[in-house]
Amino acid sequence: MIEKVLLPLAAKDWMEEAIDADGNKVPVKRKLFTNINGLLLEHEKIDADDLMRWHEWVKPGDLIVFDEVQKPWPLTGANKEQPKCITELETHRHYGIDMHLLTQHPMLINAAIVRLAGQHFHVRKLGNSRFATIYEWDGVSRTLLYKNSFSKKPWRRSKKAEEVYRSSSLHTKQKRSVPTVIFGILFALVMLGVLGPTVYGRMQERFHPKPVEAAKVETKGVGAEKVETAAVALASIPAVPPVGQVGDKPAAFGGCARIRDRCQCFDTAGTPTAREALFCEDMTRVAVGIGAPLEHLRDDGELHRERLARLAWADNDREVLTYMQKRAELAAVASVAKK
DSSP states (O other), rough: OOIIIIIIHHHHEEEEEEEEEEEEEEEEEOOOOEEOOTTOOOOOOOOHHHHTTHHHHTTTTTTEEETTTTSSSSSOOOOOOHHHHHHGGGGGGGGTTEEEEEESOOGGBOHHHHHOOOOOOEEEEESSSSEEEEEESSSTTTOGGGGHHHHHHEEEHHHHHHBBBOOOOOOOOOOOOOOOHHHHHHHHHHHHHHHHHHHHHHOOOOOSSOOOOHHHHHHHHHHHHHHHHHHHHHHHHHOOOTTTTTSSSSOOEEEEEEEETTTEEETTTEEEEOHHHHHHHHHHHTTTTTOOOOOGGGOOHHHHHHHHHHHHHHHHHHHHHHHHHHHHHHHHHHHHOOO
């Protein structure tokens, strides 16, 4: 009240423009009547009795500021017969005055005043600090519904108001505790500083992923590692022995075959083996008439018999080779069956 209403008027030497009955603007010197103790501004002191007779002594332009108004005008029913000081408030504008009434809560004062008030200001302090929030309604809010106020403004008590007002004869310094909301703000700032870089890094990875080329290079590396691993695994698998070979033991000797001047020995797997020529010739030597040289079959004067012998010799060689191959295959099948 002192800072918002009284100090601006005091700065103008209590001069203010007003409108007379003819609608003309005229300067008016306002006079302050109040019961606020310790006020150092120019004013005239009044009490509860003076407030009960305000309609008898006020003059146009006067300003009445009364603190703790619930004492002279306590809570009573609106339908109850009201004194003249209350009923005259219905037309107080006709007197050309302004009246500001201060109380702890609107439910403490006369119900008729609650209905007649034009504006309602509520100062809500923030802890034990200089800061507060001022709520304004266009009528009295009996239950102080802050969400229904049409104006909400932050406010900080200035030192100028303290210079023109002493609230008591003895000023005690109260311990000021930091409000919980301040702790919450400080905690949020600390957490922002700690977790901010981590959150920012994750957001960058999400909205700005790494280039695709880097991912391809990495994929190739993984594939190469897999190929190398597979190669090592294949190398560790023991080799399967050839057909006809049992385990690590070499295949057994199968026999020898001779075609004209060439003689070769084989094992049971059909693989050629290194044997001496005499051994191969001894193994392939048969009785006369079965694969024997032509000189044993030659009969002078009988060319036809020589031709037949040659054909029989060639057929015999083919039969021998076929026999050796079948023998090798049978040996391989027997080896697999034993496993």
